[in-house]
Amino acid sequence: MKKLLVAFFLHSVSFSFAQQVSDYKYVIVPNTFVDFAKEDYQLNTYLKTLLRKKKYEIIVEGSKDIPSDLKQNLCLASKADIQNIKSSFQNKLKVVFKDCNDTILSEYEGVSKIKDFEKGYQEALNLAIVKLPLQNAKEIKKPTITKKSVETKTYIVIGEENGEIKIPIDSSKIKNNDILFESKGVTYRLIELAKDKAQLINVQNQKPILNIYPSSKEKVVHVEVFSEKGNYNTLGYVEDQNLIIEFKEGNETWTKTEFEQIKKP
Known part of the structure; x- marks a missing residue:
């Protein structure tokens, strides 16, 4: 996923995940x-x-x-x-x-x-x-996300069948590996959770707002948005090193929101 993020947001090169x-x-x-x-x-x-x-x-x-x-x-x-x-x-x-x-x-x-x-x-x-391989899909479990503090460090705890995975998001530890974006005056951090999964987090309150997954289409990603009315799936696009997400505003209304990448000095 790090290579994916670099390709997407740092160098703006095209990519595609070879799904079978x-x-x-x-x-x-x-x-x-x-x-x-x-x-x-x-x-x-x-x-x-x-x-x-x-x-x-x-x-x-x-x-x-x-x-x-x-x-x-x-x-x-x-x-x-x-x-x-x-x-x-x-x-x-x-x-x-x-x-x-x-x-x-x-x-x-x-x-x-x-x-x-x-x-x-x-x-x-x-x-x-006969040439078609057997179905071998990996079941995607929807994460149950909570937050807790441990010795001033913030963790995202993702519930799993066999326990939980703690993902540290202490900015002092990952500031050289993440990517920052700004939208409507709010700063967001994009971090890697797995090789095929990233998360966009509000830097101020450390609250995750969405998950990002790769797609097979160039410069397009699948997005899971966390909403108080219920999570939903949408699409995201990469344009000029920025991330554009389509958010649901109503039953049939969608609005595009641009997250502009913040250049590191």
Whole structure:
């Protein structure tokens, strides 16, 4: 994460985290595939079966019955599509997986010499999904955040299943490793909590306001905002070494807030 932060905020270079399909617990499957809209050849049903065998949890596109963690963050799911590849004397297709930003994660091709369309396309689909790795998503637990003081040092205590992790945020200890921002007259500190997680903290009251996670899209990050009305997920952007976050103002109202990086002397 330190390299990520340096790349983002100190040098403004582009980046992308190479996430794999296997990093996603859920796969969204559409009701119909554009290339097979006229004749499905039971590919939709067969794809769901094959994905379940690979330990993925299937979400039907448009369904209202989805897990609570996915409701809060649709980026926990990848999206699957089956595309027809024209080929003489063969049934050939491609299964494409994308993330929530429509960035392609992986593509798998399958080819069958069976002349019958239904059996041929199904065999091609099976040969494509064979290449797909087993689902290996790491469960993301929402942190329970409290604060306490120990010998004048402030700690953020993150609740975990097997205990707690104390993250010191004593400015005298980390001032050379963190990044400072200013927004609306308030100073914030960005610190690393893990290699793929950072937190923005109000310097004055030492209160964390949001968590930042990498995305697969260039100069875009996923953000979890801490709110008295309930935490929610949004997106952040990097522009000219500054951080821009979209905050929720109402049910359908969002406001962009810029956090300007403070240059160290």
